[in-house]
Amino acid sequence: MDMHIENIQNDLKNDDIQAYLLTQFTNVEYISNYKPTSFAFCVIKENPIIYASSMDMEIAKNNSIIEVREYESFETMNEELKKEGIKRLAIEPSLPYGTYEKLRDDFEIASKTYVDKQRMIKTPREIENIAKATEIAQKSFMQLDILNNKNTEKEIAFDLVRFMIENGAEKESFDTIVTSGANSSLPHAIPQGKKLGQPILIDWGAKYNGYCSDNTRTMVYDEFQHEIWDIVAEAHDKAIKAIKPGFKCSEIDMISRDVISEYGYGDNFIHSTGHSLGLDIHETPGFSPRDDTVIEEGMVITVEPGIYLEGKFGVRLEDTVSISKKANVIGDLPLNIV
Known part of the structure; x- marks a missing residue:
């Protein structure tokens, strides 16, 4: 058994719950090695089972380490589970309300994040996949020759995705951000059909074997932009140096945030310092003021402080670290791209 x-x-057992229902695709994949393409109900119990759609039966049987049965109806599934004596059923917090309605009359429901807890600590194989995804993404970024690029933001984003796929990625790990000029003050800016302005902010990642990478680089030009870049770089470096098992995630966020606040830009750092990644681009825990998770070896978390000056520009610098006795930056792309 896995x-x-x-x-x-x-x-x-500890919570006196008899079964746990998973529907989120990456959770089902993590537990069973089968990635649903339409829908699936994975039930972890004494004898785990996956109810897969008829469309997915072939792929599920080929890949799943868990017994697979074809899904017929909610009634059938619920009856089979009730026959096994299942009264209390755990669900993911992300389960759609419509699905919950079909379960609540037959079971006592509890919302649990058992899989998230497992996914927090990466195996060496998972870290290898994230490192390979990072290598592909960083190599592709260098192929852009961004400083001599005459294309639009949209075209550059498209080129970057194409390079990643040519270099062995399955796809991009999230919508590639290529933004410049005043729009760079929007943390999740959408690439526009305009030529590059200044500064240039690129946030991108590749997916390899299902695992994500995530980096951000900002290229600055004038003195004021350089000044802001230096502050963000200091926040980035100090946070990474401070990461060690035993610290709380919120303490790392505070180290990064304090640097930016000392320079008077605390109100312009408008998101958390970082997030875990793996099969999903955003996983738990994260370096945020509200996350008191204790850092452990095997966690993989981004460090991405930023300063955003509304209507002017923004600077963000992001690397992903794997944590052993300290934080090890994944990849070898310099912070300063000149």
Whole structure:
């Protein structure tokens, strides 16, 4: 039996819950090695089972380490689970309300994040996949020759995705951000059909074997932009140096935030310092003021402080670190791209 399944079965026992229903695609993939293409109900219990759609039966049977049964109806699934004596059923917090309605009459429902807890600590193989995704993404970024690029933001974003795929990525790990000029003050700016202004901010990642990478670089030009860049770089470097097992995630966020606040830009750092990644681009825990998770070896988390000056420009610098006795930056792309 898979170690993660055993851990979840122990969590269920401790909470006096008989089964745990998963529908989120990456959670099902993480537990079973089968990635649904339409829908699937993965039930972790004494004898775990996946109810897959008829469309997915072939792929599920080929890849799943868990028994697979074809889904017929909610009534059938609920009856089978009730026959096994399942009364208390855990669900993911992300389960759609419409699905919850179809379960609540038959079971006592509890919302649990058992899989998220397992996914927080990466295996060496998972870290290898993230490192390979990062290598592909960084190599592709260097191919852009961004400083001599005469294309529009949209075209550059398209080129970057194409390079990543040519270099071995499955796809981009999120919508590539290429933004410049005043729009760079929007943390999730959408590439426009205009030539590059100054500064240039690019936030991108590749997916390899299902695992994501995530980096941001900002290229600055005038003295004021350089000044802001230096502050963000200091916040980025100090946070990374401080990361060690035993610290709370919120303490790392504070180190990064304090640097930016000392220079008078605290109100312009408008998001958390970082987030875990893996099969999803945003996982838990994160370096945020509200996250008191204790850092452990095997976590993989981004560090991405930023300063955003509304109507003027923004600077963000992001690397992903894997944590052992300290934080190890994944990849070898310099912060300063000149």
